[in-house]
Amino acid sequence: MKEKKSDIHFDGLANKFATNIYGTTKGQLRHKILLYAIESLLRSPPTNVIEIGGGTGLMAKALLEVGHNVVFTDASAEILEHARLNLDGFTNVKFRHQTLEEIDDLSQYDVIICHAVLEWLHSPLEALSHILVKMKAGSQLSLTFFNHDATLFTNAIYGNFDYIARGLKVRNQVRLNPKNPLRPKQVIEHVTNCGLQVEKVTGVRCFHDYMKVKPEGEQEQELLNLEMKYCQEEPFMWMGKYVHLLIKKPLPDNA
Template sequence: MKITDQYFDGIAAKFAKNIYGTTKGRLRHMLLIDAMMPFLANGPSKILDIGGGTGVMTKTLADLGHQVTLTDASEEVLTLAREMLADTPDVTIVQQTLDQAADLHSYDFIVCHAVLEWLARPFDAIDLIFQNMAPGKLLSLSFFNRDAALFGNALYGNFDYISRGMKVKNQVRLNPDNPLRPAEVIQHAEGTGFSVESITGIRCFHDYMKEKPSSDAVFDQLVALERQYNQTPPYCWLGKYIHLMLRKSAES
């Protein structure tokens, strides 16, 4: 089965509800902010949010005082983003695919979260970003962890699914087509010329819980546990998503 780039026209509202209307979406967002904050501590930055979807991350970054450009391939998704960001200053919204984002040199910080796993050629996307961003600048990269997906399916006894390479005939459009192995992404990024500044597991425990947090108190306990262990092996490698902070060499 040929893998093609996947966008969210036709299911934008469902996407927003499923991703951000749950504890898993709320937790993912919090932990991604945690992972980025040490690298945004030197004052306002000019940020590009590639594949920024409905604008949740863009809004948080703009509210922190950064100047943010949000791009996404889906016009339907961007309609939701424009509604969310209508009263948010210092935000620009552009409809374009990642391979159309050629001029990245003017940005201090590039965000590319949960994009690679929807692309037919994700490693080409890493190359493109590297080639077009300015030396010394940072890329905040997160992606769906294939290793964690396999582990989770084994816990639920989905052995036939695993034996098929975790592929189904009728792919659910909210399930990524192309999850990635962290070791392969890190190897490729370093081979391209990035240095890895940090590695963080996103939702190292949440997705394996038999019962998801049923109260704010339990959720807060879970957040504390995630924050305690999400940069510590082996737990960081169990994150449903992996976050890498990558820096392009100043000599590149």
């Protein structure tokens, strides 16, 4: 599967990416909830991990700090340099400049991290299949994607009816606006049809993005507590701006 010209990477936007994605309250909230979602991975003995589209290295740092060996990949050379600086001093990390489609050794890893990557690709489910097919039996995938249903709901609240009528497609693509949000039930069905198991579902920012007035000071901790309390409960988890799936490829019956 070849990289498509309409896939979005972040060369030329590395500083803006770091500021807008990770330097905001909503970005920090996303990271904390994702750490909560993968706490079982963070508690496990050191394993071999590959992160696809690792950004500036925030998640990789959490994995490295607890002893995991991480292969860090990103399609953007500029983003990769940011990650090298942010992860300077760690000896248990290797860096590779690769698109998702160029990674051909996924069967070597116990854990695959793919957070907020699929929605930037022209064919996200095809890219997901690339991962699912190549995973080794017994390994796990930590997958996060931009939630189509939550995006539609948010735009309905704000009266963006033309945008909804266009299928959530903007007339002029903004580089930091995901192009292909995914429906959670569609992704889960795709995973199960490929023979894998969804072990846990977590909604990321189930409340924050619907709030007219964003919390400040002590209320930020109160919101985080609320998010963590309900992020794995229905119906709230399906309203997260992102959805996280912890996926496992089962061992053969005769293993």
